[in-house]
Amino acid sequence: MRPFAYERAGSLDEAVGLLDRADVPTRLLAGGTNLVDLLKLDVETPELLVDVNHLGLDRIESTAAGGLLVGATVRNSDLAADLRVREQYPVLARALLSAASGQIRNVATTGGNLLQRTRCVYFMDATKPCNKRVPGSGCPAVEGASRELGVLGTSSSCIATHPGDMAVALAVLDAVVHYVTVDGAATLPIGDLHRLPGDAPELDTTLPAGAIITAVEIPPLAFSATSTYRKARDRRSYAFALASVAAAIDVDGDEVRDVRLALGGVSARPWRAHVAEELLRGAPATSDSFHAAAEAELAAATPTDENRFKIDLVTRLVTGTLLELTGSVR
Amino acid sequence: MPPSPTRRPVELEVNGVRHACDLDPRTTVLDALREHLDLTGSKKGCDHGQCGACTVLVDGRRTNSCLVLAVAAEGSSITTIEGLGSEEILHPVQEAFLEHDAFQCGYCTPGQICSAVGMLDEASRGWPSVVSDDLVDPGVLDPDEIRERMSGNLCRCGAYVNIVTAVAAVDA
Numbered sequence: 001m002r003p004f005a006y007e008r009a010g011s012l013d014e015a016v017g018l019l020d021r022a023d024v025p026t027r028l029l030a031g032g033t034n035l036v037d038l039l040k041l042d043v044e045t046p047e048l049l050v051d052v053n054h055l056g057l058d059r060i061e062s063t064a065a066g067g068l069l070v071g072a073t074v075r076n077s078d079l080a081a082d083l084r085v086r087e088q089y090p091v092l093a094r095a096l097l098s099a100a101s102g103q104i105r106n107v108a109t110t111g112g113n114l115l116q117r118t119r120c121v122y123f124m125d126a127t128k129p130c131n132k133r134v135p136g137s138g139c140p141a142v143e144g145a146s147r148e149l150g151v152l153g154t155s156s157s158c159i160a161t162h163p164g165d166m167a168v169a170l171a172v173l174d175a176v177v178h179y180v181t182v183d184g185a186a187t188l189p190i191g192d193l194h195r196l197p198g199d200a201p202e203l204d205t206t207l208p209a210g211a212i213i214t215a216v217e218i219p220p221l222a223f224s225a226t227s228t229y230r231k232a233r234d235r236r237s238y239a240f241a242l243a244s245v246a247a248a249i250d251v252d253g254d255e256v257r258d259v260r261l262a263l264g265g266v267s268a269r270p271w272r273a274h275v276a277e278e279l280l281r282g283a284p285a286t287s288d289s290f291h292a293a294a295e296a297e298l299a300a301a302t303p304t305d306e307n308r309f310k311i312d313l314v315t316r317l318v319t320g321t322l323l324e325l326t327g328s329v330r
Numbered sequence: 331m332p333p334s335p336t337r338r339p340v341e342l343e344v345n346g347v348r349h350a351c352d353l354d355p356r357t358t359v360l361d362a363l364r365e366h367l368d369l370t371g372s373k374k375g376c377d378h379g380q381c382g383a384c385t386v387l388v389d390g391r392r393t394n395s396c397l398v399l400a401v402a403a404e405g406s407s408i409t410t411i412e413g414l415g416s417e418e419i420l421h422p423v424q425e426a427f428l429e430h431d432a433f434q435c436g437y438c439t440p441g442q443i444c445s446a447v448g449m450l451d452e453a454s455r456g457w458p459s460v461v462s463d464d465l466v467d468p469g470v471l472d473p474d475e476i477r478e479r480m481s482g483n484l485c486r487c488g489a490y491v492n493i494v495t496a497v498a499a500v501d502a
Contacts, residue, residue: 005355086466087465101394102452102480107388107397238482
């Protein structure tokens with residue numbers, strides 16, 4: 001681990017100011033469950049850490065619109081345990097509970113979870129080339145160990161995935177990210193937060209420099225109680241997704257009235273399945289139409305030989321998840 | 331100008347006792363406990379949050395001490411395996427691990443026990459797990475629930491069967 005200085009910010013203004021004035025590479029420290037690991041691996045080498053755990057951003061508030069405003073340092077376990085989340089947004093509760101371990105969830109924060117880095121083995125190994133870690137150094141994953149990596153929205157410079165579960169659920173809920181910079185407060189739809197790699201994979205998100213996420217707003221969704229999250233992984237618990245599906249559906253008789261679908265573990269961003277959603281609105285709520293919609297979404301996939309299996313896996317996950325939701329409400 | 335990255339005073343509260351330490355900001359809670367406070371019950375397994383051997387309670391919540399910087403834990407109350415019970419009166423989870431032979435080599439055991447204490451508290455608050463059919467009313471801690479909730483603690487000896495039995499006995 002490289003030497004760094006530590007500053008504990010006592011207020012949001014102080015944290016924004018520390019970031020703005022910092023003349024050395026700086027990282028925000030929230031739960032630290034990803035950052036401290038990356039510090040040990042010399043993947044992250046900041047010279048200053050700004051601790052943002054004491055800014056009063058740890059509350060979950062009901063909004064006037066009927067949704068929730070989740071503070072950036074609300075811990076994953078507290079968000080999953082919130083009764084409003086369990087009752088109204090089961091997709092979010094299940095995504096959170098499927099992630100990491102009890103110990104990690106007790107510490108990991110809402111804002112930090114969104115900003116966690118990929119678990120691509122080349123990114124995590126400071127002795128290997130990686131365009132995300134060292135721009136221009138190359139991507140060994142494209143021809144290498146890519147089984148866990150992306151199949152949608154990849155580029156020749158990077159096929160890393162966003163590894164999280166929570167963000168996939170937030171994508172189907174059309175969550176809005178609130179942040180501040182020295183210029184003031186602003187918002188960003190969750191779907192615009194994470195970048196596809198293109199030729200600049202070193203940039204995970206579209207957040208401006210010096211931004212601090214303050215909250216995630218979850219708007220009300222009439223059928224959000226009929227939602228769930230399904231995750232396929234190499235062991236039954238405490239593992240990252242090979243692929244995952246977040247889904248919410250509204251069925252009228254045998255017909256799909258509305259549906260929200262997002263895929264995890266397949267792209268640098270939580271992949272909102274707009275193609276499948278469009279095909280499913282008004283379609284019969286059957287295994288065949290679920291399967292066809294998933295296949296259509298995956299038509300754009302660019303898999304490697306090692307991760308081609310994800311196409312079938314995602315198709316089956318989508319079909320099974322929608323069948324589960326339309327067969328029973330919870 | 332940011333401060334220079336050198337040692338700094340850090341006050342840590344561990345098992346009810348305040349300790350004035352002088353630490354490099356890179357020091358984790360785990361290293362502070364083991365190398366500076368002579369509390370070697372918490373174990374270093376993977377040092378990357380994957381094995382759970384370093385689990386302690388921070389403000390009552392189970393936490394991987396290898397992933398928390400000591401300087402960031404200032405102001406928190408830390409409980410380690412040394413603070414759960416005494417040699418005369420063991421904590422009920424410690425008693426259950428003895429009673430049900432829930433370990434072999436013992437290296438992961440302090441983390442398993444601290445994790446179980448935290449997990450039982452979570453369950454008593456009605457927190458669900460991902461294997462709970464009903465998120466609102468998760469019901470009893472059956473073996474499936476215990477395995478899922480304890481998945482952040484690995485045991486290379488494979489004492490899992492008796493660990494589940496011991497945890498279930500405490501919950502009963």
